[in-house]
Amino acid sequence: MLIYGLKNCDTCRKATKALPDAQLVDVRKDGVPADVLARAHAQFGAALVNTRSTTWRGLDDAERGADPLELLAAHPALMKRPLIAVGEDLFLGWNDATEAKVKAAQ
Numbered sequence: 001m002l003i004y005g006l007k008n009c010d011t012c013r014k015a016t017k018a019l020p021d022a023q024l025v026d027v028r029k030d031g032v033p034a035d036v037l038a039r040a041h042a043q044f045g046a047a048l049v050n051t052r053s054t055t056w057r058g059l060d061d062a063e064r065g066a067d068p069l070e071l072l073a074a075h076p077a078l079m080k081r082p083l084i085a086v087g088e089d090l091f092l093g094w095n096d097a098t099e100a101k102v103k104a105a106q
Contacts (some may be wrong), residue, residue, distance in 0.1 A: 001106065004032050005082035012082045015094045019102065022084070027076035032083070034073075036090075041069055044092050048072070050080040055093055 003020040006013030008038045016024050025032070032040075041048050049057060049068050056064070063071065072079050084091040084098075086105040091098050 001102075002085045003082045004036070004079070004085070006077065009081050013093045015082045015099075016041060019048055019084075021106075022105060027079060031076055032072070032079065034069075036083075037069060039094070040071075040090050043090055044080075047079055048083075049078055051089065053078060056062075058089060 001019060003012060003015055003016070003019065003022045004027050005024060005026045006028060007013075007024060007026050012024065016022060037048070049071065055075050059075075080092055082092075082094055084102055086102060089105045091102050091105075
């Protein structure tokens with residue numbers, strides 16, 4: 001199980017604590033593999049881009065209009081976090097419902 005997120009993100013820390021067998025992949029340092037990002041975009045669509053982040057607010061309109069996959073490749077911190085991969089299953093965000101689904105998929 002892999003958790004794609006940021007090591008200093010509170011939500012990612014909660015997910016890591018609740019899933020002790022999972023490995024955290026820091027998206028700023030290591031990035032997200034292109035195939036995983038493409039699958040996540042196909043599954044979650046626009047929800048994959050965190051439009052409430054400070055990184056998003058710092059982008060100009062031209063950058064915001066770019067292809068989401070290119071935008072996430074250039075600015076990995078824009079990804080909604082955490083993105084959790086359990087085998088072929090992907091989960092986005094962290095709340096009680098997501099936690100239950102992830103634990104059921106293990």
